[in-house]
Each structure stands twice: as C-alpha cells, then as structure tokens.
Amino acid sequence: MIKKIETIYNKIFNATSGDAEWEKWHARTKQKIQEINEGTAVPKELSESTEIKYYSMLSEYLVKETNGKINRILEVGGGSGALSYYLQERTSAQCTIVDNSDVALEYARLIFDKKNVNFIVANAQRLPLETGSFDFVHSVGLIEHFSDSDINSMVVEMARVLNKGGFLFLAVPNFFSPDMLYLWYKYGKGSERYITSKDLSKIVINNNLVVTDCGHSEFSFSANINEVIPLSLEKFLGRNGLGFLNYVLCKKI
Numbered sequence: 001m002i003k004k005i006e007t008i009y010n011k012i013f014n015a016t017s018g019d020a021e022w023e024k025w026h027a028r029t030k031q032k033i034q035e036i037n038e039g040t041a042v043p044k045e046l047s048e049s050t051e052i053k054y055y056s057m058l059s060e061y062l063v064k065e066t067n068g069k070i071n072r073i074l075e076v077g078g079g080s081g082a083l084s085y086y087l088q089e090r091t092s093a094q095c096t097i098v099d100n101s102d103v104a105l106e107y108a109r110l111i112f113d114k115k116n117v118n119f120i121v122a123n124a125q126r127l128p129l130e131t132g133s134f135d136f137v138h139s140v141g142l143i144e145h146f147s148d149s150d151i152n153s154m155v156v157e158m159a160r161v162l163n164k165g166g167f168l169f170l171a172v173p174n175f176f177s178p179d180m181l182y183l184w185y186k187y188g189k190g191s192e193r194y195i196t197s198k199d200l201s202k203i204v205i206n207n208n209l210v211v212t213d214c215g216h217s218e219f220s221f222s223a224n225i226n227e228v229i230p231l232s233l234e235k236f237l238g239r240n241g242l243g244f245l246n247y248v249l250c251k252k253i
C-alpha cells in the first residue's frame with residue numbers, strides 16, 4: 001500500500017529524482033541568500049505568518065514534551081536551521097547545525113544572524129561529534145530522501161551523540177496533510193518517501209531509545225485558515241491524521 005501511494009503521488013505531483021531535487025533546492029536557496037544580503041528580502045521563516053505559526057507550534061510542543069530540559073541542541077540536516085532558532089528562543093540552548101551543504105549552512109547563518117551557533121559541514125551518517133554530547137537531537141525533512149540502510153546509519157549516529165536521558169525527534173512529511181499537498185501541487189514533489197509514524201517508531205527502538213510519543217503534528221493549514229477554522233479545531237484535525245508531519249519523539253535510556 002505504501003509503495004502504491006508513493007507511485008501515485010510521484011505521478012500526480014511530477015516528482016523529481018534526488019539529484020535534480022537538490023540542484024533545484026540549491027539554486028533556489030542561493031537566490032534567497034543573495035536577496036537577503038542585498039536587503040531586498042528577509043528569511044521567510046522569520047517573517048511569513050504561516051512559517052512563524054508552524055515553527056512556533058512545533059517548538060512549543062517540543063519544549064513541553066521535554067519539560068524544557070534542552071541545553072545543547074543538535075540539528076541534523078539543518079536546511080534553514082529555523083526549528084533550532086525557535087527552540088533557542090524558548091530555551092536559550094546552545095545550538096549546533098550539521099548539514100553536508102555549504103549553501104544550507106550559509107542560509108542558516110542568516111536565520112541566526114549574530115547569535116552564537118556552531119555550523120558544521122558533515123555527513124549525517126558520520127557525525128564528527130563526541131558521543132553523548134547533546135541532550136536534544138532533531139532532524140525534520142531529511143531521512144525520507146534516503147534508503148532504509150542510510151536512515152539506519154543516520155539514526156545510529158544521532159543516538160550515539162545523544163546523552164543518557166536526552167531526547168531524539170525525527171519527523172517526515174505527512175502525505176495526507178492538506179498543506180503538504182498544496183506545496184507539492186504548487187512547487188512539485190521531490191524524492192520524498194512515505195514513512196508513517198509507526199515506521200519511525202520501528203526505526204528508533206533498536207538504538208537504546210524508548211518512544212515517548214509518536215503521531216501527527218498539530219500544524220495542518222496555512223495561517224490564513226484560522227480566520228475560518230479555529231486553531232483548536234486545526235490542532236484536533238492535525239493530531240488525527242492531517243498534520244503536516246509524521247513524527248516520533250524518543251528518549252535515550
């Protein structure tokens with residue numbers, strides 16, 4: 001069933017291969033960096049209402065579920081690093097962003113501006129970081145682009161650098177999210193695989209990790225929809241299948 005859904009989505013939304021997807025993403029991100037540096041644009045993650053709503057809801061959830069015990073954050077496959085930025089705003093934690101792309105890290109630097117953050121160019125399957133050096137590790141929108149064996153290697157590394165009692169948060173796109181479907185309709189789909197919340201739970205349990213929560217994120221719609229649908233209803237719909245992300249939150253024992 002999962003493979004059938006992937007095949008249907010790939011045809012409907014004109015999916016591109018991994019290489020073509022990364023080339024397109026890098027070109028678009030370089031353009032955004034240039035516009036921000038020229039003063040003709042600001043990072044949308046910090047200025048657009050839907051982006052602010054999304055990151056605020058997600059960071060609020062994570063701080064609540066970890067009881068705010070987030071002091072050293074590692075984001076693997078940072079992209080923009082925006083979730084770490086919002087978490088740092090709520091917790092004053094020290095952040096480290098790892099990505100294999102110089103372009104991604106350059107954009108993340110613009111998000112954080114002059115804040116004290118570590119940026120590291122590295123492969124997620126071979127993190128150049130000390131064992132047990134972080135109490136919160138997260139990766140959103142990364143592993144769904146890779147094979148099962150690559151995903152396992154990444155999770156092994158994420159678990160390794162997490163200290164005892166620390167939390168790992170993994171999230172991937174929910175193929176039934178209205179907002180995700182809209183984005184794929186507007187921009188086209190990449191190489192994303194369909195990974196359920198239950199699949200995520202199965203991935204993490206072999207690495208001294210205990211699942212504390214899994215499911216769908218509360219964010220489901222753009223900010224404008226709340227003029228029609230109350231936020232409380234959106235959160236209910238999100239948790240019950242329409243959330244933007246499928247996720248698992250686990251704790252290292």
